[in-house]
Amino acid sequence: MNIRDVAQRAGVSVATVSRVLNHPDQVTPKTRERILDIMKELDYTPNWFARGLNLNRTGVIALLIPNILNPIYTEIAKGVEEVAHNKGYYTLLCNSEDSKEKEAAYIEMLLHRKVDGLIFIAGHLDPNLMTKIEETHLPAVMIGKIEGNWQFSSVYTDYFEGARKATTHLIENGYKSIAHITGNLRFIESAEKLNGYREALKNSNLEINPKWIIGGEETIEGGYLAAKRLVRNANPPEAIFIANDWMAFGAIDAIKTEGLRIPEDIAVMGFDNNRMSGLVEPKLTTVNLPVYKMGLTASRLLFDEMDALTSTSEKDEKTDQKQQIFLPLTIKVRHSCGHQDRIKAIFGE
Amino acid sequence: MNIRDVAQRAGVSVATVSRVLNHPDQVTPKTRERILDIMKELDYTPNWFARGLNLNRTGVIALLIPNILNPIYTEIAKGVEEVAHNKGYYTLLCNSEDSKEKEAAYIEMLLHRKVDGLIFIAGHLDPNLMTKIEETHLPAVMIGKIEGNWQFSSVYTDYFEGARKATTHLIENGYKSIAHITGNLRFIESAEKLNGYREALKNSNLEINPKWIIGGEETIEGGYLAAKRLVRNANPPEAIFIANDWMAFGAIDAIKTEGLRIPEDIAVMGFDNNRMSGLVEPKLTTVNLPVYKMGLTASRLLFDEMDALTSTSEKDEKTDQKQQIFLPLTIKVRHSCGHQDRIKAIFGE
DNA sequence: TTGAAAGCGCTAACAG
DNA sequence: CTGTTAGCGCTTTCAA
Numbered sequence: 169m170n171i172r173d174v175a176q177r178a179g180v181s182v183a184t185v186s187r188v189l190n191h192p193d194q195v196t197p198k199t200r201e202r203i204l205d206i207m208k209e210l211d212y213t214p215n216w217f218a219r220g221l222n223l224n225r226t227g228v229i230a231l232l233i234p235n236i237l238n239p240i241y242t243e244i245a246k247g248v249e250e251v252a253h254n255k256g257y258y259t260l261l262c263n264s265e266d267s268k269e270k271e272a273a274y275i276e277m278l279l280h281r282k283v284d285g286l287i288f289i290a291g292h293l294d295p296n297l298m299t300k301i302e303e304t305h306l307p308a309v310m311i312g313k314i315e316g317n318w319q320f321s322s323v324y325t326d327y328f329e330g331a332r333k334a335t336t337h338l339i340e341n342g343y344k345s346i347a348h349i350t351g352n353l354r355f356i357e358s359a360e361k362l363n364g365y366r367e368a369l370k371n372s373n374l375e376i377n378p379k380w381i382i383g384g385e386e387t388i389e390g391g392y393l394a395a396k397r398l399v400r401n402a403n404p405p406e407a408i409f410i411a412n413d414w415m416a417f418g419a420i421d422a423i424k425t426e427g428l429r430i431p432e433d434i435a436v437m438g439f440d441n442n443r444m445s446g447l448v449e450p451k452l453t454t455v456n457l458p459v460y461k462m463g464l465t466a467s468r469l470l471f472d473e474m475d476a477l478t479s480t481s482e483k484d485e486k487t488d489q490k491q492q493i494f495l496p497l498t499i500k501v502r503h504s505c506g507h508q509d510r511i512k513a514i515f516g517e
Numbered sequence: 518m519n520i521r522d523v524a525q526r527a528g529v530s531v532a533t534v535s536r537v538l539n540h541p542d543q544v545t546p547k548t549r550e551r552i553l554d555i556m557k558e559l560d561y562t563p564n565w566f567a568r569g570l571n572l573n574r575t576g577v578i579a580l581l582i583p584n585i586l587n588p589i590y591t592e593i594a595k596g597v598e599e600v601a602h603n604k605g606y607y608t609l610l611c612n613s614e615d616s617k618e619k620e621a622a623y624i625e626m627l628l629h630r631k632v633d634g635l636i637f638i639a640g641h642l643d644p645n646l647m648t649k650i651e652e653t654h655l656p657a658v659m660i661g662k663i664e665g666n667w668q669f670s671s672v673y674t675d676y677f678e679g680a681r682k683a684t685t686h687l688i689e690n691g692y693k694s695i696a697h698i699t700g701n702l703r704f705i706e707s708a709e710k711l712n713g714y715r716e717a718l719k720n721s722n723l724e725i726n727p728k729w730i731i732g733g734e735e736t737i738e739g740g741y742l743a744a745k746r747l748v749r750n751a752n753p754p755e756a757i758f759i760a761n762d763w764m765a766f767g768a769i770d771a772i773k774t775e776g777l778r779i780p781e782d783i784a785v786m787g788f789d790n791n792r793m794s795g796l797v798e799p800k801l802t803t804v805n806l807p808v809y810k811m812g813l814t815a816s817r818l819l820f821d822e823m824d825a826l827t828s829t830s831e832k833d834e835k836t837d838q839k840q841q842i843f844l845p846l847t848i849k850v851r852h853s854c855g856h857q858d859r860i861k862a863i864f865g866e
Numbered sequence: 867t868t869g870a871a872a873g874c875g876c877t878a879a880c881a882g
Numbered sequence: 883c884t885g886t887t888a889g890c891g892c893t894t895t896c897a898a
Contacts, residue, residue: 170891181869186893196867213629217569218891221874224566236591236598237792246585249612253619258626261610263598270602277607280562388796417796424798443586447737447766449773449798519875530885535877545883567875570890869898874891881886 174212178203189214229285229470230260230278232271234292238414239442240459241289244311247463248287255471257284268294279304285470290314290322291356307473309466314356321473323465323493327357330455330497331364331409334437337453337499338407339372341506343435347380347405349394349419351412361411361439380405384415391415395422399434407435407505413442413454420448420504435505451502458495465493523561527552538563578634578819579609579627581620583641587763588791589808590638593660596812597636604820606633617643628653634819639663639671640705656822660815662841663705670822672814672842676706679804679846680713680758683786686802686848687756688721690855692784696729696754698743698768700761710760710788729754733764740764744771748783756784756854762791762803769797769853784854800851807844814842 175182180199187195188203195203206212220226231248233241249259260283264271275297278286286301290312301308302319313324338346348365351358362381369376379401384394391410398408399422410416416438420430428434430450438445438454445452469491524531529548537544537552544552555561569575580597582590598608609632613620624646627635635650639661650657651668662673687695697714700707711730718725728750733743740759747757748771759765765787769779777783779799787794787803794801818840 171893172891182892183869183871183894184867187868190893194867199867213625215570215891216629216631217566217573218874219893220566221564221570221876221891222893224874236595237588239586239588242585242591246612249585253622258609258611258623260607262607263595273602274607276562277565280565282565388792417793421796443737444766444793444796447770447793448796520877521875531876532878532885532887533883536884539877543883548883564875567890568877570875570892571877573890867898870896872893872895874893877888877890879886879888882884 169210169212170215171212174203174206174210177206177210225284226282227256228258228260228283229287229467230262230274230283232262232264232274232278232286232288232293234264234266234289236261236263239444240440240457243443243459244463244466247460247465248467249463251464251467251471257471264292266292272297275300279306285309285474287311287466287470290324307470307477309469309473311462311466312357319490321469321490321492323462323469323495325457325462325495325497327360327497328364328367330439330457331361332368333364333497333499334439334455335365335368335409336372337501338409338435338437338505339368339374341407341435343405343407343505344374345377345380345403345405345407346374347377347382347398347408349391349398349408349410349415350381350383351386351415353383358411365409386412386415388414388418388421391418392422393418395419396426399423399426399428404434407431407437409437409439411439413438413440413445413452416452416454417442417444417448420450420452431503431505437505441500445500446502450504453502453504453506454500456498456500458497461495465495469493518559518561519564520561523552523555523559526555526559574633575631576605577607577609577632578636578816579611579623579632581611581613581623581627581635581637581642583613583615583638585610585612588793589789589806592792592808593812593815596809596814597816598812600813600816600820606820613641615641621646624649628655634658634823636660636815636819639673656819656826658815658818658822660811661706668839670818670839670841672811672818672844674806674811674844674846676709676846677713677716679788679806680710681717682713682846682848683788683804684714684717684758685720686850687758687784687786687854688717688723690784692754692756692854693723694726694729694754694756695723696726696731696747696757698740698747698757698759698764699730699732700735700764702732707760714758735761735764737763737767737770740767741771742767744768745775748772748775748777753783756780756786758786758788760788762787762789762794762801765801765803766791766793766797769799769801780852780854786854790849794849795851799853802851802853802855803849805847805849807846810844814844818842 171182171185175185185203188200229252245261252259262274286308288310290310291314309321311323350362353359382394384390410419423430423434430436438452441454441456445454520531520534524534534552537549578601594610601608611623635657637659639659640663658670660672699711702708731743733739759768772779779785787801790803790805794803
């Protein structure tokens, strides 16, 4: 069931059949229709490999994420996939598990023109691999910002600013001793959040106590463990700012297990606005990360680039420019910090 | 940078180069090494299309899921991907959003040999498409069980039995008026859960009140709304069995919003054992669905079939048999039902 | 507007 | 063990 069968059946050459698929306007409407009918009748679909071998296009883009279990990334995926689907593209979701080896293997596969475009998470991809991507000129956009002079379009937010805002919110609610549970500092997001936290404290002339900054694995369990350590401290903090909601859920569990009330005894601030954040008890106050929108935007940027590549061969300087799109972060206030009674107590009625 | 370049550089024919890739043992170790070195030096990777065009193999399997935001499916995905990766395969994650149109488009693409294997969720795929898959003889395994005489290997659980167990657990804890919030009954899982619920009540000669069986959208919000309706009923139930944890989270929220305590005023039983179930307040008692294991198993079954296809051309009747693997369901008891005081009250101390 | 034919890069008979 | 060569199915010049 190949192009020759169709051609034979239609009494034309394979070239004509090929043309109705690739340049329909170059074929007499009448024969075009006839050939289309025959295709349907024979249930013919062009062989993808043969097509790719000639065109070097696959109709698929790839999204490389570090952890498929994290809702942040699946929501991004949803956004990405949605616009890809509208454009008639398929999305290859690659899950690297933050493993250098898997990462490299995926990129290896993706790079050699096996996909038409790539979206990846900045800071979770080895710089060497990023360089490799640049070199191949594969259209690629990154989600997040990262040090260095990278030639990628990107959609990013300001984790530093988000963390600063979050911590400031805590301060404005009267908390003076504020701890921070960091994520894996190997990742720039976590490092920036830590800096934002520091900045906020500094701006308010609050003590930055190294004992109140502790790291954890970026899981529910990691948050649980870290919070336990913090709370059992001889001198526990009044509030904790936690690098992500996932860990915050674990922390909340830990704090409650210790018999402490949130936010009366200790306040908790998260980061991400995970879709579960409104359902834990107490509902988590957190920083809203517009993940779905990030996915949508990244995908749009990618298609912009891909289009620019195909359409204007006359190097249109305008379209060749990489775009950097900034999405602001806001605080989503719920119940896990800034308890009214507490505030009153602190400020003296 | 193609196979000819490598061949030229090594002073051998393309056949030899091809052989070191496909049948290394047919090449003198010495030249083999030399060619491998040259490949590395030239950073050569075989063209995927050309390869596929010859072999009709792509080294990718696909997993078709109905909803990427549902942790059930991402955990399955994780399991699937893990074994695929170990086998040197890539996983194409396709998210149909339960849309017939997307489904069809994906299958269309996948079917024509563009992937080497397929895993899909039974009951979420149009039977017509399933027939199509069967006809193409693409190795495929389904997760779940479904009516009909399908020729697929499968890994499945017994939703009916799980629901029956869950409801019985509620009954054994003394609840007599038990409501059920169903999922979308279009999906067989939901229908079976409903049946299991009915069966349990019948076995205990308990009333099956149609007013206590209500459906909802399979989201947190859907659960919220359904629970509200149930609770505001003139004659609310003592317990609710909910078709999935996701909806149960919403229901818990709704019940608490109504000023009712769980489980003192009303008990809640979920289904899935979503990874958040142990973190909501109260911790949710639910049916443990071994999703990760389902993913692993499905993937193994798929590779069994793929191997059988390539290795034994001498139709080994044994390996050609489809396998059906059953994974049992168990109740994960936590705090959202069977409160001690309540039980005492019911049974009279 | 159409057809003939030359590849795209690779694999696997087949022959040596 | 290695080389020659005929495809795999399609697209696209180039001629007609």
